[in-house]
Amino acid sequence: MTTALGLEDVRARTFPFPHRHFISAADLNAVQAAELLELADGFVDLNRQTSKKLDLLKGRTVMNLFFEASTRTQSSFELAGKRLGADVVNMSPRSSSMSKGETLIDTAVTLNAMQPDLLVVRHASSGAASLLSQKVGCSVINAGDGQHEHPTQALLDALSMRRAFGRVSGLTVAICGDVMHSRVARSNVSLLNTLGATVRLVGPPTLIPAGADRWGAEIHHDLRSGIAGVDVVMMLRLQLERMQGALVPSAREYFRFWGLDREKLAAAAPGAKVMHPGPMNRGVEIDSDVADDPNISLIQNQVEMGVAARMAVLASLAARLENRP
Amino acid sequence: MSKPRPQAFINARLVDPESGYDGPGGLVVAQGSIAEVRKGSDFQGLSEDLQVIDCNGAMLAPGLVDLRVKTGEPGAETKETLKSAAQAAAAGGVTSIVVQPDTDPAVDDPAVVDFILRRARDVELVHVYPAGAATKGLKGQQMAEIGLMREAGCVYVTDVDRPIVDSKVMRRLLSYAASFGVLVAHRPADPWLSEGAAATEGEFAARLGLPSVPTVAEQIMLERDLALCELTGARLLADQITCAAGLESLRRGKDRGVRVWASASINHLSFNELDIGDYRTFARLDPPLRHEDDRQALIDGLAEGLIDVVVSAHTPAPAEDKRLPFDEAAPGAIGLETLLPALLAFHHDERIPLVKLIRAATLAPAQLIGLKTGRLTAGAPADLVLCDLGAPLIVDADRLISKSKNSPFDGRRLQGQVLMTLVDGRIVHRATE
Numbered sequence: 001m002t003t004a005l006g007l008e009d010v011r012a013r014t015f016p017f018p019h020r021h022f023i024s025a026a027d028l029n030a031v032q033a034a035e036l037l038e039l040a041d042g043f044v045d046l047n048r049q050t051s052k053k054l055d056l057l058k059g060r061t062v063m064n065l066f067f068e069a070s071t072r073t074q075s076s077f078e079l080a081g082k083r084l085g086a087d088v089v090n091m092s093p094r095s096s097s098m099s100k101g102e103t104l105i106d107t108a109v110t111l112n113a114m115q116p117d118l119l120v121v122r123h124a125s126s127g128a129a130s131l132l133s134q135k136v137g138c139s140v141i142n143a144g145d146g147q148h149e150h151p152t153q154a155l156l157d158a159l160s161m162r163r164a165f166g167r168v169s170g171l172t173v174a175i176c177g178d179v180m181h182s183r184v185a186r187s188n189v190s191l192l193n194t195l196g197a198t199v200r201l202v203g204p205p206t207l208i209p210a211g212a213d214r215w216g217a218e219i220h221h222d223l224r225s226g227i228a229g230v231d232v233v234m235m236l237r238l239q240l241e242r243m244q245g246a247l248v249p250s251a252r253e254y255f256r257f258w259g260l261d262r263e264k265l266a267a268a269a270p271g272a273k274v275m276h277p278g279p280m281n282r283g284v285e286i287d288s289d290v291a292d293d294p295n296i297s298l299i300q301n302q303v304e305m306g307v308a309a310r311m312a313v314l315a316s317l318a319a320r321l322e323n324r325p
Numbered sequence: 326m327s328k329p330r331p332q333a334f335i336n337a338r339l340v341d342p343e344s345g346y347d348g349p350g351g352l353v354v355a356q357g358s359i360a361e362v363r364k365g366s367d368f369q370g371l372s373e374d375l376q377v378i379d380c381n382g383a384m385l386a387p388g389l390v391d392l393r394v395k396t397g398e399p400g401a402e403t404k405e406t407l408k409s410a411a412q413a414a415a416a417g418g419v420t421s422i423v424v425q426p427d428t429d430p431a432v433d434d435p436a437v438v439d440f441i442l443r444r445a446r447d448v449e450l451v452h453v454y455p456a457g458a459a460t461k462g463l464k465g466q467q468m469a470e471i472g473l474m475r476e477a478g479c480v481y482v483t484d485v486d487r488p489i490v491d492s493k494v495m496r497r498l499l500s501y502a503a504s505f506g507v508l509v510a511h512r513p514a515d516p517w518l519s520e521g522a523a524a525t526e527g528e529f530a531a532r533l534g535l536p537s538v539p540t541v542a543e544q545i546m547l548e549r550d551l552a553l554c555e556l557t558g559a560r561l562l563a564d565q566i567t568c569a570a571g572l573e574s575l576r577r578g579k580d581r582g583v584r585v586w587a588s589a590s591i592n593h594l595s596f597n598e599l600d601i602g603d604y605r606t607f608a609r610l611d612p613p614l615r616h617e618d619d620r621q622a623l624i625d626g627l628a629e630g631l632i633d634v635v636v637s638a639h640t641p642a643p644a645e646d647k648r649l650p651f652d653e654a655a656p657g658a659i660g661l662e663t664l665l666p667a668l669l670a671f672h673h674d675e676r677i678p679l680v681k682l683i684r685a686a687t688l689a690p691a692q693l694i695g696l697k698t699g700r701l702t703a704g705a706p707a708d709l710v711l712c713d714l715g716a717p718l719i720v721d722a723d724r725l726i727s728k729s730k731n732s733p734f735d736g737r738r739l740q741g742q743v744l745m746t747l748v749d750g751r752i753v754h755r756a757t758e
Contacts, residue, residue, distance in 0.1 A: 105648050125650030126534035127604030146652070147534030183534060210539070211528025 017316035021133040021140040025151040025187040030194050033158070037168075040159050040305070040312035047083065047308055056315050057086035063116035064090045066143070067104070067123040072278060072303070073143050073153075077120045080310035084318075089116070104128060105135055112136040117321050118314060121145070139317040147181050153277055154187035156309035158195060160298045161232055163305070164273050169196030172269075174220075174227045176202040177236035177258060177285050180209045180247075184277045185236060189215050202226030203258060206247040207238075223258050228267045234275040235260050235286050251284050261287035265296070273298045331355035332750070333375040335368045337385035337711070341701035342684030352385065354707040357749040362701055380711060383744055386683050387699045388420025388451075388708035389665060390690040392481075392510075392588060393564070393636035395657070397728075398444065399437070400429025405641035405728045407441065410661065411450035413726040415754035417662040418710030418743040419637070421452040421691070421698060426463065427485040433458035433469040435477035442478050450753050451746075452708070454480045454694070459498055459509060465489045468498055472505050480694040483510035483564065486611055488546055490516050492553065499559035508693060510562040510588075511550055513571065514612060518542035523652040524613045525568075529598050536652060540568035540615060547571055551578040554585055562693065563587040566632060567612045569622035576631055586693055587631065589623050590638035591667045592658055596620070596733055604651040607733045610638075611656035627685060628677045634693065635685045637664040641729030659727045663734045665710070666718055666741035673714075673740055707750035716742035 017036075019027055028036070046052060062081035066074050074090060081088040093107050104123065111119070118139050121129050126146030133140040144150040161168050173192055179185045179201050192199050199217040201208055213219050220226030227233050238254065248254045260274065274290055275298045282288045291297055332354045339350035339362070351368055353361040353375065371377070391414065397404030407424070414422050424441060426432030432441065438455050445453030457479035458469045471482055482502060489495045489511060502509045522538035524530035530537035547563055551574065554561040566575055566587045578585050592610055597617040601608045608614055615623075626632040640657025647654050660667075668686060671677040691699030698708045722735035746754035 103645070103649060123650065125652055127652075128650045130603050131648075131650060145534075146650070149534070180531075186532065186534060209531035210526045210537075211531050214528045215532065 017320055020317070020320070022151055022313050022317060023129050023133060023140065023142045024149045025154045025191040025194075028191065028194060030196070033191060033194050036155060036312050036316060037159055037162055039315065040155065040308045041162070043308035043311040044159070044163070044305065047304070052083050053085060054083060055085040057081065057084035057318050060086040060117040060318055060321070061115065062086045062088045062118045062120065062314065063111060064088065064120045065108070065111065065122070066090070066092050067121075067128075068144070070122060070144070073122065073306075076303075076306040077143060077310050079307050080314055081118075083307070084311055084314055086118075086314070104132065108132045108136050112138060118317060139321065141313060141317065144183055146183065147186075148183055149187045150183040151187045151191070152306070152310050152313055153184050154191040155313065156302060156305040157188055157234065157275060157277070158191055159305040159309050160275065160301050161273075163301070164298055165231065168192065171231040172198040172200070172229065173232040173234060174200040174202050174230040175234045175236065176223060176226065176260065178207045178238045178242060179203050179212060179236065180207045181239065181242070182236045188234065189217050200226055200230065204248055223260070223264055224267045227264070230268050230272060232273050232275060233260060233265065233268055237277065237279065238281060238285050240281070255284055259283070259285055259287065260290055262289055265290060272296070275299060275302060277302070330376045331360070331372070331374070333368070333371050333377045334380055334385055334711070335377060336366065336382060337380035338382055338714070339364065339701060340384055340386040340680050340683050342387065342680055342688040343700040343702060345680055347678070347680045351380070352701060354709070354747065354750045357707055357751075359701060359703055359705050359707050361703055384679075384712045384714050385701075386710055386712070387687040387701060388710045388746060388748065389418055389686045390421040390696065390699055391419050391637050391639065391661065391664065391686070392423045392562075392634060392690045392694070393425065393590070394422040394639040394661065395425045395427070395641065397641060398428065399440065403728070404643055407444050407453060408448045408450075409726065409728045410639070411445070411448050411453065413659070413661040414451045415746045415748070416726050416743065418665045418712060418746050419451065419661055420708035420710070420746060420748045421454065421696060422661070423454045423456050423480055423694065425485045426456050426458040426483065431458050431463050432456070432474075432479075433461050433463070435470060435473045438474050438477040438479055451748050454478070456480060456510070457482045459484045460489065460494065463487055465491060465494060468494075468501060471502055471507055475505055475507055481508040481510050481562065484512075486512055488512055488514045488516050492549060495550070496553050496557060499553055499557040499561070503557055503559035506560075508560045508562055510564045512564045513543050513547035513550055513566075515542040515545045518545070521652075522613060523609060524601065525598050525615050527598070527616060529601075533601070533604065538613065540570045540619060543568055543612065544570040544574050547574045551583050551585060554578075555581075555583050559584065561585045562634075565590050565593070565612060565636070565638065566626070567593045567623065568615050568619040572622050572626045572631060575626075579631065586633040588634040588636050589627060589632045590636050591660055591664050592638060592733060593620065594623055594627065594635065595667050595670070600733065601651070605733075606647045606649065606651055606654035607658060607731050607735065609651055609654045609656050610658060624671060624676055627671070628681070633685065634690045635664075635668060637661050641727055642731045643729050647731050657731070658733045659725065659729055659731055661727065662725050663720055663732060663739070665712060665743060666739035667734060669714060669741040670739060707747055709747040710743060711745040713742045713744055715740055718742055
C-alpha cells in the first residue's frame with residue numbers, strides 16, 4: 001500500500017474544477033475524470049488512517065437533500081463531507097413538514113436561503129438535480145435523479161476498477177440487468193466510454209431502453225454471450241415490482257437466464273471481477289456465492305470507494321466556491 | 326357601439342385560400358362584411374366616404390380559425406380566461422377560436438355551452454365557439470348530449486386529450502354524431518402505451534431517463550378510428566397527427582375514401598424532441614415532441630394536403646405547474662400569439678406556398694365546422710388579418726398577452742408581425758408603433 005497522503009499533498013492536487021455543479025457523468029472529459037480519480041485515490045489511503053480528518057472544507061456547509069430515501073448514499077456523502085471538515089446537515093423532505101404542499105423548487109429555495117455551499121440532491125424525477133441547479137446559488141451534486149444519472153456512483157465504480165486492474169482504459173465492462181430504469185447504468189456508460197473502456201449492456205429486451213445501441217455500448221440479450229471475455233461484470237438491481245410479470249415473468253425465471261452465478265461467470269475473462277451498486281437482491285440478480293467471494297467480488301470495495309470518490313467531488317467543487325454577493 | 330365607417334384596404338398582398346389568389350389587391354369592408362374585392366393595383370373609383378388604409382404591401386388574409394384552444398374558464402381562471410384568450414387571439418391574428426370542453430365543469434351539458442357563449446359575447450373580441458364533450462365528464466363511457474349541445478352552439482365534439490378507449494363507445498358515438506352531421510375530433514393515442522409518458526421513445530428520451538411512448542401508439546389508435554369511421558360513415562377529425570407512422574395510416578385512410586380530416590399542432594411542426602434539451606418543461610407537450618424525421622414528415626404532410634388543419638393547441642399552464650421536474654410538469658404550450666409567425670416560417674423557408682399555409686389555418690378549419698369565414702369574397706364576414714410578412718420578431722414570453730407564459734417559442738426568432746386584426750369589420754387589434 002502507498003503511504004497515505006498528507007493534507008498538503010491533497011491540497012496541491014486539488015485542481016480548479018471547471019464545473020459549478022456535478023449533475024451528469026457526461027459533463028466530464030477524460031482529463032477531468034482522470035484527475036478526479038487521482039484525487040479520490042489519495043483519499044482512499046487517507047480513509048484507512050486512524051486520523052481521517054482534513055480541513056479542506058472547514059467552514060463549509062454541505063446539505064444532503066434526499067427526497068428519496070437512501071441510507072447508503074446519504075451516509076457516504078455525510079462521511080465524505082465530515083472527513084473534509086464540513087458541517088453536514090441531512091434533510092429528508094419526505095418525512096419533514098417541509099414537504100407538505102411545497103414543490104421541489106420551493107424547498108430548494110428555502111434551503112438555499114440558509115446559505116449551504118454544497119447541496120447534495122436525490123430525487124425520484126429525472127432532471128430534478130438540473131432543475132435545482134438553475135434555481136439555487138450553491139453547487140449542486142446529483143446523488144441520483146430518477147432514471148437519469150448517478151454520477152458519483154460511476155466515479156466510485158471507475159475508482160474500484162482502477163484499483164483492481166490498475167487502469168480503466170482498455171477494460172471491457174458488461175453492465176447487466178435492468179438498464180432501462182437504471183441511473184447507475186447511464187452514468188457508467190458515459191464515464192466508462194470517456195475513460196476508454198468498452199461497454200456492453202446485457203439484459204432482456206424489456207429492460208434495455210430503445211436506442212441504447214447508440215449510447216456507445218454493445219447490446220446483448222443473452223447473459224453468457226454478453227459477459228464472454230469481459231473483465232468486469234456489473235450487475236444491476238432489479239426492483240421487486242418489476243419482476244412480477246410486468247417486465248419479466250418471475251424472479252426465478254429472471255435468475256435462471258440473467259442472474260449471475262459461478263457457472264455463468266466462467267464465460268468472463270480469467271480474473272474477472274464482479275460489481276454491484278447495491279443493495280443486492282440475492283438469488284435474483286446475483287448468487288451469494290459470487291457476491292461474497294472476496295477474490296472476485298468488488299462489492300465491498302465499491303462502498304469504501306464511495307466515500308473517497310464523493311470526497312473528491314466535494315473538494316473539487318468547493319475549491320472553486322466563492323463568497324456570495 | 327357605433328357603427329364603424331366603411332374601410333378600404335389598398336396596396337395589400339391579398340391571400341385568398343378560396344380562389345387560391347396570392348397577389349396585389351385590396352378590399353372594401355362595410356357593415357361587418359367584405360363588400361368588394363379588388364385584385365391588382367388599380368384602386369380608382371372607390372367611394373369618397375371610405376376610410377382608406379394603405380397596407381404598403383403587407384399581407385391581407387382571412388383571420389385565422391383555431392380549432393384547438395384551451396382556456397381556464399370555467400374552473401381555472403388563473404390560467405386563462407375567455408377574455409385573455411380572446412385578447413391573445415386578436416393579437417395573433419386569430420379571429421375565431423374553438424374552446425375545448427375539458428373545463429371544470431366540463432362542457433358536456435347545453436347549459437355550460439350557453440354559459441361560454443354568453444361570456445364570450447360579453448368579451449366581444451373574437452368569435453368564440455365551444456366544442457362539446459363527446460362523452461359525459463370526458464370519461465369515455467356514456468355519450469354526452471350531442472344533439473342538444475349542437476343546438477346550443479357546439480361546433481364539434483371531442484374528449485380532448487383523453488382517448489376514448491372503449492371501441493364500442495367510440496363506434497356508437499361516431500354513428501350517433503353522424504346522424505346530426507356533427508364532427509367528432511379524437512386524439513389518436515393508445516392509452517396503455519402512452520401511460521405516464523413524457524417523451525417519445527428513442528435514444529434521446531432513454532438518455533434523459535424520461536418515461537416514453539413509441540410513435541406507433543398514435544398509429545394503433547388511428548387505425549382503429551379509421552376503421553370505425555368507415556363502418557359508421559361518420560366525419561372524423563384526427564386531432565393532432567404528429568408522426569410519420571400516423572401520416573402513413575392517414576394516407577391509407579384518405580386513399581380509400583374514409584371521411585377523415587387531420588390536424589397538426591404548430592408545436593409539432595416547429596419543434597422536435599431535442600428542444601426538450603436540459604429538461605425544459607415548456608417543451609413538455611402531450612402528445613410529446615417527436616423525432617426530427619417525424620417533424621419533417623409532418624411538414625411534408627402539410628405541404629401535400631394530407632394534414633388539413635393547423636392548430637395552436639393553445640394550452641395555458643401557469644409557472645407553478647411548469648416549474649417542476651419534467652415528468653411532473655403540466656403538459657402543453659400556449660400558442661395563439663405565435664401561430665401565424667411560426668406558420669410563416671414554412672413560407673420563408675420556401676417549403677410550402679403561402680396560400681396553402683393560410684388555407685390550413687383559415688378556410689380549411691372554417692369549412693370543417695361550417696363557418697362562412699376564411700375567404701376573401703364579397704359577402705363573407707370581414708374577419709381579417711393584416712400582417713407584415715417580413716418583419717422580424719423575437720418572441721418574448723413575458724410580453725405575450727396570455728395569462729400563462731408557457732411558450733416554447735420564447736426567445737425564438739420569427740418573421741411576421743400582425744399589424745391589424747378585424748372581426749366582423751371591427752378592429753380588435755392594432756400593432757403599437
